[in-house]
Amino acid sequence: MEKLPLGRAFTLIEPGPVVLVTTRDGERDNVMAISWTLVLDFTARFALTTGAWNHSYAALLKTRECVLALPAADQLDTVIGVGTCSGRDTDKFARFGLARAKASRVQAPLLADCLANIECRVEDIVEAHGIVVLQGLAAWIDPARKERRLLHAVGDGTFTADGERFDRRVAMRDKLPEGL
Template sequence: MREFPLEKAFQWFEPGPVVLVSTAHRGKANIMTMSWHMVVEFSPQIACVVSPGNHTFAALRATRECVISIPGADLARTVVDIGNCSGREVDKFAAFGLTALPASSVRAPLIAECLAGLECRVADTRLVGKYSLFVLDGVKAWTNPRRKNRKTFHAVGDGTFVVDGRALNLKKRMTKWPEFI
């Protein structure tokens, strides 16, 4: 083993794909790039960190709802560019050629070009003040059957990303929990 810089240790734990978070507030839809999230419960419940400096923070706090969308690896450059500008100044749907679709349970839009979307409502804000951590309950899930390539991409934390690779099917080795099969 070799010592590794503590401030970069998060790179080893980055849990899931880079996602897009859409909100709608004061008549304006916005999109934010996010990689700091985790599944908390199978229901599904998601915890995510949204910095108070982000335009999305105020919208999420005010409306208490959003959509988490999963972009494919083919959208990686667009997703990074979305993260490099602010919704305060830029209409990100127009600027990046993305299509906002109406969600059924929240005012925030789905993103047509993504692989999947999860409509969410804020379930808990007790850790927002201290950690900027929102806990979200998924209320409706969507998938895009037209997207044949289902590869996602994951942040390594230093401006590099990895794309999903070969899948391992170990279902026969898993404990059978009927509610999750």
């Protein structure tokens, strides 16, 4: 993984991809799948929606940190596997052969086979709605990864991968952060 300027991290989440969220509860690493994500602004602030039915939620509350890992299209079956069993009774890293790398700012691990990773601190939890507000602290990208398409959940059990990219940078210049 290569360091990605934190000011670009929102461009990983803005397209609405499925992410893998790693946590470490102090003893064990865990990972879950999340498709309900939101970019809050350009400064690497995000929100995701989850709740106490997931084992990861307790670790998010306790440690107030996590990593958002961005799986590529060739990791769909891993995403489904990770999102359909629980760290309560399963070591998902062993079960799905997930390679970990050390993060720089948080205890939760990076996922080495993903396209990118964003280390995050939990800034706020709106418990009534299960909204977890995250502040990105550091971002990483694998420039050598061949499959670069992100996955998107339709919500009915089907998924799409990134398609054609349209460049409107000139027309949007006034709305984009400097240097992006």
